Amino acid sequence: MFPLLVITSCKRSIIIGMDYISVRQAAEKWGVTMRQVQLYLKDGRVDGALRPGHDWLIPAGAEKPVRVRGRKPPYSLKADLAELIARTTLPMPQSDPLAILDTISDERLRLHYEAELAYLRSDFELTKQCYLRTEGDDASRIRVSSIAIAAAISTGDYSFYTEIDTFLKEITAASTDDSIKKTVELIYIIAYVSTISPNMCPEWMKKGDFSSLLPQTELDAAFKRAKYFQCLGQFENMLAVAQTALIFCDSRQGITFFDIYLRIVCAIACCALRRIDEAKRWLKEAMVIALPHGFVTPFAESATAFGGLLEPMLEQFYPEYYGVITDQWQRTFPNRVAFHNLFTKHNIRQLLSMRDYQIALLVAQGIPYKNIAEQFNIAIGTLNNKMQVIYDTLCITGKRRRKELRKYLL
Numbered sequence: 001m002f003p004l005l006v007i008t009s010c011k012r013s014i015i016i017g018m019d020y021i022s023v024r025q026a027a028e029k030w031g032v033t034m035r036q037v038q039l040y041l042k043d044g045r046v047d048g049a050l051r052p053g054h055d056w057l058i059p060a061g062a063e064k065p066v067r068v069r070g071r072k073p074p075y076s077l078k079a080d081l082a083e084l085i086a087r088t089t090l091p092m093p094q095s096d097p098l099a100i101l102d103t104i105s106d107e108r109l110r111l112h113y114e115a116e117l118a119y120l121r122s123d124f125e126l127t128k129q130c131y132l133r134t135e136g137d138d139a140s141r142i143r144v145s146s147i148a149i150a151a152a153i154s155t156g157d158y159s160f161y162t163e164i165d166t167f168l169k170e171i172t173a174a175s176t177d178d179s180i181k182k183t184v185e186l187i188y189i190i191a192y193v194s195t196i197s198p199n200m201c202p203e204w205m206k207k208g209d210f211s212s213l214l215p216q217t218e219l220d221a222a223f224k225r226a227k228y229f230q231c232l233g234q235f236e237n238m239l240a241v242a243q244t245a246l247i248f249c250d251s252r253q254g255i256t257f258f259d260i261y262l263r264i265v266c267a268i269a270c271c272a273l274r275r276i277d278e279a280k281r282w283l284k285e286a287m288v289i290a291l292p293h294g295f296v297t298p299f300a301e302s303a304t305a306f307g308g309l310l311e312p313m314l315e316q317f318y319p320e321y322y323g324v325i326t327d328q329w330q331r332t333f334p335n336r337v338a339f340h341n342l343f344t345k346h347n348i349r350q351l352l353s354m355r356d357y358q359i360a361l362l363v364a365q366g367i368p369y370k371n372i373a374e375q376f377n378i379a380i381g382t383l384n385n386k387m388q389v390i391y392d393t394l395c396i397t398g399k400r401r402r403k404e405l406r407k408y409l410l
């Protein structure tokens with residue numbers, strides 16, 4: 001018996017002359033999600049389907065399986081995602097967080113925890129690979145998207161971010177469920193706060209209305225709302241949100257992502273408020289939870305926000321991680337700056353109002369302030385103040401701000 005000859009292309013696969021299509025193509029043809037197609041295949045409901053490797057091959061002429069009385073109800077992305085979130089919010093063992101991977105047989109759950117652990121340990125490429133391995137599983141891909149975006153920012157990989165962005169926009173366009181749309185919006189917020197673009201946050205985040213979110217995403221929302229307040233310089237609100245959220249974290253039951261990050265948020269807020277003793281206490285607590293397990297990323301990505309507090313505390317309590325964290329900061333900080341520049345450039349119309357955008361265009365073109373002020377019927381002093389807000393929104397500083405603005409706009 002001869003092995004099947006498989007010739008693949010970006011459009012289709014051909015096995016000894018017979019036409020086959022991919023899971024994605026079948027989903028488009030039948031008007032269902034890729035996850036639903038995979039369930040059909042798993043149940044053996046697609047005649048002639050083959051799986052010579054990791055990917056399914058579906059006969060091009062195969063019809064969408066007809067629902068038979070007594071079968072499972074139609075697939076619900078909302079229900080699937082809610083269940084997945086519930087099963088991936090369990091704390092990791094405090095003595096050895098990586099041991100959770102040995103207790104999980106479900107590949108979907110493993111991918112989430114593997115991505116999260118890899119990110120905390122600064123293995124951003126593994127985090128990206130975990131995202132790529134969710135191909136065809138919409139719920140898993142949504143679940144991993146937030147940490148994958150964070151990895152894209154740390155590595156300055158804007159093309160990877162746009163890949164995630166394309167997927168999330170497809171999900172939003174295909175969904176009529178408000179909780180799914182808000183879950184996707186919640187994912188994007190990590191990009192907005194990381195690039196200091198708080199104006200792009202949805203209104204429900206600005207107001208703190210989490211009522212339509214899926215269950216067990218509240219801690220994620222609280223963390224990102226605290227970061228939103230950090231972008232605005234509202235450090236009292238930042239601290240209050242983080243402290244309230246920590247009430248619902250209990251490190252005695254194990255370690256979660258937010259046990260670490262919410263304490264870091266509290267430390268940053270206290271530094272900004274010049275409450276240094278409190279800042280030290282929060283930072284020390286975060287270190288005790290994270291660093292014995294090599295979770296260095298939360299400290300490296302926030303190093304500049306501690307106002308010089310991080311380095312002496314590392315030297316005092318965890319000197320073995322001083323070089324690791326500072327080296328990672330030096331590697332990733334330029335990547336985050338490059339990502340910020342691309343992100344704000346591509347989203348400038350969302351960052352600025354139409355009027356401010358028009359003014360900024362004229363300034364970038366070198367039009368004198370006097371002429372611009374006359375065109376918009378405002379005083380030159382008002383224009384100066386408005387341009388300062390525009391520069392702050394775009395994080396443009398220094399003496400050559402108009403030149404930098406020209407790069408963004410022209």
